Amino acid sequence: MDGGRRILRSLRESFTARHALVPIVPADAPYALATAAAATVPPAAVPAAAAVAPRASTRRTRGERLLSRLALLGRPGVGALATLALFAAIGAAGFVENGGYAALVASEGELYDIAGRVAGFPISAVTITGQSRLTERELLDAAGVGPRNSLPFLNATAVRDRLMQVPLVKSARVMKLYPDRLVIAIEERQPSALWQRDGRVAVISEDGVPIDELRDQRYLGLPFVVGEGAQKRLLEFLMLMTKAGDLAHRIKAGVFVAGRRWNFEMTNGVTVKLPEIDPGGALETLARLQREARILDKDVMFIDLRIPDRVSVRLTEEAAAAREAQLAPHKSTKSGG
Structure with missing residues (x-):
């Protein structure tokens, strides 16, 4: 009898060592109870072969992953939401394609605005x-x-x-x-002068920027400059106008010559040629000649002040003819004598 028990006991211990007995839990038992029951399994009950299971047995194929994602769409509400998003994307694409978005932006502005x-x-x-x-x-x-x-x-x-x-x-x-x-x-910018170039007249500011076209008589009283680059030298021209003093009102226009110097066109048609260097000093000479000899009131075409300490004038054709006629008797007397 004792021998039989020993044989049965050794068989039972051997079986228990290889196959741990898991407590049976009813299917409708609470989760906590099932967890507690599972926790009672001793660590030795897990076979070594099961602990190192091959990775291939747990890896899902591509078809299984696709089926899993399709199953996700079957959950309540997920499929409807995906369908709604799909139709919204299709509607937005059609809205843009048919010009609806452009019309919306034109009437209401960008979406962020x-x-x-x-x-x-x-x-x-x-x-x-x-x-x-x-x-x-x-x-x-x-x-x-x-x-x-x-x-x-x-x-x-x-x-x-x-x-x-x-x-x-x-x-x-x-x-x-x-x-x-x-x-x-x-x-x-404030209108400071009129600038003529290529037959067109523009209103320019003090810094030489054209700000408007001459359309009416509002700006006719402004100083007048002519020529390429004259607008860039406007401040110089305005300074010379100031140095002209009492003669300033007789200056009709400033003509910028060869990008280097100024000619002043006077209101009576006389041209005053100023030097490139020290044009202000030349204007002082002109003012003195006007006070002493009324040179601007003579029948002259131009007054050349380009050479320092020297003044050259050219008479008008009428004045030159009259002077020639005036000098003719003196010439004949000299030739006859």
């Missing part, structure tokens, strides 16, 4: 300061600012750059004041 306005940041007010000759509408059109813009997405630097392209604008500042106000401060 629409979002900015909806969020409470439209451009409700634009304050413009410093303009006198430009209108607010001209400035807004040049700046590219309108009701379709939103304040957060408005590029203030780009707006300033566009304003600086307007010839009459000398400087510009653009400020955004949240939530809905835009401030534009500009400084206009």
Whole structure:
């Protein structure tokens, strides 16, 4: 009897060592109970061969992964959401293809500007300061600012750059004041002279920038310069006008010659040729000759002051003929005597 028990016991111990007994848990048992039951399995119950299972047995094929993803679409709500996204993408593509997006942008602005306005940041007010000759509408059109813009997405630097392209604008500042106000401060160029080149007359500022075409009589009283490069030397011309003193009102135009010097066209048709070096000193000489000899009132075509300490004049044709006739008797007397 004892021998039989020993044989049965050794068989039972050998079986238990190889195959651990897992407690049986009902299918409807709580998760905690099932977990606790599984935890009672001793570590030695796991066979060594099972601990080092081949990786190929756990790797899923491509078909299995595809079936798994398709199964995901079968979950409640996921398939409907995917279908909705698909139809939305198709609708958006058709909207863009048929020109609907372009029409929306043309009427309402870019999508980000629409979002900015909806969020409470439209451009409700634009304050413009410093303009006198430009209108607010001209400035807004040049700046590219309108009701379709939103304040957060408005590029203030780009707006300033566009304003600086307007010839009459000398400087510009653009400020955004949240939530809905835009401030534009500009400084206009002032008309300083008229510049004629190739038969066309433009209004130019002090720095020589053409700011407008001569369209009416508003600017006819401005100083007048002629020739290529004359606009770049406008400050020099204006300085010479100042040095001319009482003669300034008799200067009709300044003609820039060969990119080096000035000729003054006077109101009575006389041309005064100034030197390249020290034209101001030559004007002082002209003023003295006018005081002493009324040289500008003579019948002369031009007065040449280009050579220092020397004045050359050329008479008009009528004055030259009259002088020739006046000197003729003296010449005949000398030849007869």
